Amino acid sequence: MNRRQFICGAAGSSVLALSGCTTATRTDLPVEEATPNPKLATIRAMYGPMPGERFPLPAIDINKVPTKFWRRQVNFTSPYPVGTVIVNTKTYFLHLIQEGGKAMRYGVGLGRQGFEWSGEGVIQWKQAWPKWTPPDEMIARQPELAKWSASNGGMPPGLDNPLGARALYIFQNGEDTLYRIHGSPEYWTIGKSVSSGCVRMINQDVVDLYGRVTNGARLIVV
Numbered sequence: 351m352n353r354r355q356f357i358c359g360a361a362g363s364s365v366l367a368l369s370g371c372t373t374a375t376r377t378d379l380p381v382e383e384a385t386p387n388p389k390l391a392t393i394r395a396m397y398g399p400m401p402g403e404r405f406p407l408p409a410i411d412i413n414k415v416p417t418k419f420w421r422r423q424v425n426f427t428s429p430y431p432v433g434t435v436i437v438n439t440k441t442y443f444l445h446l447i448q449e450g451g452k453a454m455r456y457g458v459g460l461g462r463q464g465f466e467w468s469g470e471g472v473i474q475w476k477q478a479w480p481k482w483t484p485p486d487e488m489i490a491r492q493p494e495l496a497k498w499s500a501s502n503g504g505m506p507p508g509l510d511n512p513l514g515a516r517a518l519y520i521f522q523n524g525e526d527t528l529y530r531i532h533g534s535p536e537y538w539t540i541g542k543s544v545s546s547g548c549v550r551m552i553n554q555d556v557v558d559l560y561g562r563v564t565n566g567a568r569l570i571v572v
Contacts (some may be wrong), residue, residue: 380428380436380445382455388422396421397554404479405509407553414538419443419457421555426453433564435531437549437571439468442541444531444549446562454562456555457540458531461547473531473567474521476560479507485528509535515553516560520569532556 388396393412397420400407412420419442428447430436436445436453439460445453483504484495498505505511514533521527531549533556539545540552549571551559 380426380430380447380453382445382453383425383427385422385424387417388420393420397552400554400557403515403557405507405515407509407515407557410537410552410554415457415540415552419540421454421456421552421558423448423452424455425451426455427451428453430568430570434568434570435473435563437531437569439571444551444559446559454559456551456559459534459536459539459541459545459550460543461545462543468571469522470571471520471522471527471569473518473563473565473569474526475565476516476518476563478516478560480511480513480517480532481505481507482511482513514551514556516556518556518560518563531559 394409397410397412397415399409424445426445426447428434428436428445430447432447432449434447436447437443437458437460438445442458442460444456444458446456447453481504482498483500484492484498486499489495489499496502507513512532512534513530514535516533518531519526520529520531529548531551533553534550535553536544536550537552539550544550
């Protein structure tokens with residue numbers, strides 16, 4: 351199987367076109383109940399500066415992130431076990447299932463047309479302040495990225511690194527899919543389809559998620 355394929359085949363022009371993976375009529379999908387919006391002071395603190403990081407993270411401008419994409423704990427009914435990560439490509443939400451019918455919900459950015467995918471996998475491993483190595487097919491599209499190729503050692507970690515403060519590496523059948531859940535300095539793109547198939551998060555959010563997810567966690571993308 352080609353490494354850029356994920357379970358059912360190469361990504362198509364529609365997220366749910368992979369009918370072998372998901373359908374619009376599934377009845378086992380989680381159901382979220384309405385919860386109050388978090389207090390603004392709490393949100394400002396949540397997305398404030400993180401000076402203790404290896405590369406100190408600046409505060410983000412929460413006015414550039416729609417309210418619905420602010421991190422919060424929600425009521426969440428799901429058939430999946432605690433610790434499962436669920437990404438909904440329709441709502442641009444990532445849920446981490448918790449005990450007691452709860453989940454931690456984060457806003458995410460997703461792949462642009464032609465780079466979407468869905469299916470199941472595992473978070474094989476995770477890394478703080480990762481190095482970024484663009485795959486060969488990306489370099490073919492953007493030759494200016496050749497300086498960060500594997501043969502050149504990749505792009506070192508830092509505030510401008512496309513993988514941000516944390517990366518969670520997605521595997522399927524023991525093989526690296528080349529897709530990641532990762533932080534991004536471009537937090538204003540949350541809720542949009544702009545990436546090359548990866549799931550991008552606000553850096554403060556991916557730091558929080560990183561501390562909650564265990565290696566080997568089940569990942570479901572619908």
